[in-house]
Amino acid sequence: MSAMTDWLARASDERARAGVVRAADVRRNPQSRPGLLDLASNDYLGLADDPRVREAAVAAVGRFGTGARASRVVTGTTAGHAELEAELADLTGRPACLAFSSGYTANLGLLTALGDPGTLFVSDAHAHASLVDGARLAKSPVAICPHADLAALERLLREREQPRAVVVVESLYSVLGDAADLARTAALCAEHDALLVVDEAHGVGVAGAGRGAVHAAGLADAEHVVVTATLSKALGAQGGAVLGPAALRAHLVDTARTFLFDTALAPAAAAAAAQACRIVRREPERVAALHRVAGVIAEAAAIEHAPGAVQSLPVGDPRSAVDAAARLLDEGVVVGCFRPPSVPDGVSRLRLVARATLDPERAADAARQAAALAGVPA
Numbered sequence: 001m002s003a004m005t006d007w008l009a010r011a012s013d014e015r016a017r018a019g020v021v022r023a024a025d026v027r028r029n030p031q032s033r034p035g036l037l038d039l040a041s042n043d044y045l046g047l048a049d050d051p052r053v054r055e056a057a058v059a060a061v062g063r064f065g066t067g068a069r070a071s072r073v074v075t076g077t078t079a080g081h082a083e084l085e086a087e088l089a090d091l092t093g094r095p096a097c098l099a100f101s102s103g104y105t106a107n108l109g110l111l112t113a114l115g116d117p118g119t120l121f122v123s124d125a126h127a128h129a130s131l132v133d134g135a136r137l138a139k140s141p142v143a144i145c146p147h148a149d150l151a152a153l154e155r156l157l158r159e160r161e162q163p164r165a166v167v168v169v170e171s172l173y174s175v176l177g178d179a180a181d182l183a184r185t186a187a188l189c190a191e192h193d194a195l196l197v198v199d200e201a202h203g204v205g206v207a208g209a210g211r212g213a214v215h216a217a218g219l220a221d222a223e224h225v226v227v228t229a230t231l232s233k234a235l236g237a238q239g240g241a242v243l244g245p246a247a248l249r250a251h252l253v254d255t256a257r258t259f260l261f262d263t264a265l266a267p268a269a270a271a272a273a274a275q276a277c278r279i280v281r282r283e284p285e286r287v288a289a290l291h292r293v294a295g296v297i298a299e300a301a302a303i304e305h306a307p308g309a310v311q312s313l314p315v316g317d318p319r320s321a322v323d324a325a326a327r328l329l330d331e332g333v334v335v336g337c338f339r340p341p342s343v344p345d346g347v348s349r350l351r352l353v354a355r356a357t358l359d360p361e362r363a364a365d366a367a368r369q370a371a372a373l374a375g376v377p378a
């Protein structure tokens, strides 16, 4: 056995012992299994299936083909990319937008392009892996701030040695589903001359009538606030974006490595997301329907109603979470199962995700079943 094969076998055994083995399993895919109730995917507004969004993608394939063929700065920029950036800026009320091939690469590109030894990154302890990786890859010192602890944030900013600081938070956190206090965080950042990066992966299309939590907090015009977003959740497509001042956009075009050295976002995804932005603006009732379903799920599962689409049901240890998710799948319900290292506080959970197009009664039945399997008295 080679040294690497031996190492892989030991790592695999350790994962099995810890109950954190994963599978990319087609049986969990609702589009491959008609009848499966989907309480796991991130298509919060049901737009991945909307005929207008599908048609926009098909038309873009007809015009541009299936792939973008090159980076945005070589030949990959199409009229569709400019249209998408204008629609996203319009929806969120931000001055400028740059699209990336995913939310992950948007976060990596932004943080690495902002980092240097004179800039302290202060990252919330519950920040998504893409933000953690971006901060790690940036040539900046990094401080991890206890989750949502504004007093600790104030101290870190006040006592820093670096002239510049970047504070990194999510507007709606992806695993626990809780919301950041953006107004107070932005005020602290302004007071201490820090830039605030808000990942709105779970906020765009969900918070503030769909225009995002930054817009809802009255911060769309704030020059010291930068938004990142994904196109792959409420917008039903694929891709990511950074939204902020025009000078930042220009900086990213010149320096963000995941923009420069990555093939442009596929034209079909750009067109689908642009169409989704128009629908979100024109049909706020979809966002209201999403929140109604989220409330029904939380009530049926007897858990606190989180402000976004994700309703989080604590289970405890990873094995019980896996067992509960497997039993639900046998019953025809797919839920998210989050275990270490995907949970920031070590507590494994079932993640029950609302969608605007779900039948509330079916969602409530499934949520009650999930709570019973997780041992929560409903």
Ligand SMILES: Cc1ncc(COP(=O)(O)O)c(C=O)c1O
Residues within 6 Å of the ligand: 102, 103, 104, 105, 107, 128, 130, 170, 174, 199, 201, 202, 230, 231, 232, 238, 239, 240
């Ligand atoms: C908070 C957060 N940021 C970024 C991402 C990455 O987005 P994408 O899936 O578009 O790469 C995700 C997606 O899982 C997320 O939850």
